[in-house]
Amino acid sequence: MTRTATLTFDGRELKLPVVEGTEGELALDISELRARLGLITLDPGFGNTGACTSAITFIDGEKGILRYRGIPIEQLAEHSTFTETAWLLIHGRLPNGTELALFREQLTRHAALHEAFKHHFEGFLVDAPPMAMLSAMINTLSCFPRRWNSSPAETPEDEFYEEAARLISKVRTIAAYSYRRSMGLPFIYPDPKLPYVANFLHMMFSMPYEQHVASPEVVEALNLILLLHADHEQNCSTSTVRVVGSSQANLFASCAAAVGALWGPLHGGANVAVLEMLAKIHHGGLSADQAIKLAKDSKSGFKLMGFGHRVYKNFDPRAIILKRAADRVLAQLGVNDPLLDVARQLEEKALSDPYFVERKLYPNVDFYSGIIMRAIGIPINMFTVIFAIGRMPGWIAQWSEQHADSKARIARPRQVYVGNQISDYVPIGDRK
Ligand code: SDX
DSSP: OOOEEEEEETTEEEEEEEEEOTTOOEEEOOTTHHHHHSOOOOOGGGTTOOOOOOSSEEEETTTTEEEETTEEHHHHHHHOOHHHHHHHHHHSSOOOHHHHHHHHHHHHHTOSOOTHHHHHHHTSOTTOOHHHHHHHHHHHGGGSOGGGGSOOOSSHHHHHHHHHHHHHHHHHHHHHHHHHHHHTOOOOOOOTTSOHHHHHHHHHHOBTTBOOOOOHHHHHHHHHHHHHTSOOSSOHHHHHHHHHHTTTOOHHHHHHHHHHHHHSTTTTTHHHHHHHHHHHHHTTSSOHHHHHHHHHOGGGOOOOTTBOOSSOSSOOHHHHHHHHHHHHHHHHHTOOOHHHHHHHHHHHHHHTSHHHHHTTOOBOTHHHHHHHHHHTTOOGGGHHHHHHHHHHHHHHHHHHHHHHOTTOOOOOOOOOOOSOOOOOOOOGGGOO
16 A cells, blocks of 8 residues: 655645655655646755665665665675675666676776777877876776777677676776876886786886786775775666666666766765865864864855765764774885874764754764875875776666666656746847
8 A cells, every 4th residue: 555645735736646665765756746736846956855766775864874785884894895886786686606707807807908099099198187087087988989999798688797797897998098197107007916906006006127926915904995885776876877867878878978077076075075184174274173163154264174965964984983993004014194083073072063063064984094095095086086987887787777777757847937028139239
């Protein structure tokens, strides 16, 4: 028996069906609202609007819960790897040994880029932001059909899974090449003997005369960061994938658009903004108390970067895992980063300040991730690129889920017009 809510307006009544999710979330189905009552809803930033039903990721913002395909993020962080988690998100279940081995073989097979990409990279200025190159090159992948480097697919589903593996593999190579281009360094080809993360670090840091061998601690830390970023339901960049994909644009175009959305400092760009804020505090440009004071002053335009979240009104579970990992990784690597102390100070002050407590502003995934990336040698202009590599399986899974939904429609929100009412054209000679 479907539960309903009743809306009355202008003497008319409409019963709106209530949709209930498997974790008890409730939503009003308003698809009949305009036709029956001539009304639309208005919800800037979509804070109260569900764009879809989804079976991929569950977040309970009040309780600080995050699960990928039902598995708690804490368990995946402890027992899984980024590549296994990527398969889980895309296929909806954990892979068996054969499936995981095949996926890893696909990732190895697809690691190289067509040589023509080199000329594309050379078109960028040396100091071009890697995020700009990443978005452009992901889009360019749709110009290079897969058939030149793998067996023909048996079914359209195989075709999709092959494209997914191709994109997850190549985003790493594109990212590394974007970094090498920004440093004026020669590109380093992928090494088929290396697993996913170690191969990325090899392409980032090896030299033609000397292969970079990342320590197990660094590989493990980057695996964890990528895994924790792998999906996060309908965030800004994932919603972008769905909006672009809803027009039946291809997977590469949809994910290239998502890179643009992720770049913003309110979203994936926050991990860069956090480090810049911590460094400013550490180097004396700003004290922790001044940062807190500025963040509380809405007129300052200053935000405590890495704090707050649209959904989490409790700790972001990823931030808890990353805070512990920051301790562990820096100790393992013998790194003493004063910015970690600044981050801790800031967190302590904010969490005891009524402004943050009342607004339920807690550290989010971006607050500690940059500290770890810095410690393992990732340059700051690559922080958001790392976020994009991690989020790629989630974007692909969400794009695929939408494409599999026979009821999915092109995204086309309405508006409330508040501009000029009808007026006539005035010839230029008659204008004031
Ligand atoms: C990510 O959506 C996702 O799931 C994203 C993500 C993912 O995995 O995809 O989790 C990754 O993007 C994490 C968020 C990274 N961004 C930042 O750390 C930037 C700093 N945070 C804020 O800009 C903000 O908290 C947002 C953008 C994250 C959320 O913005 P909302 O939901 O629109 O909240 P809001 O701006 O309406 O804030 C509500 C109140 C306001 O104060 P009042 O108007 O009530 O007086 O809280 C204040 C805000 O001014 N506030 C902050 C603040 N965040 C919110 N004040 C100071 N510092 C902050 N960081």
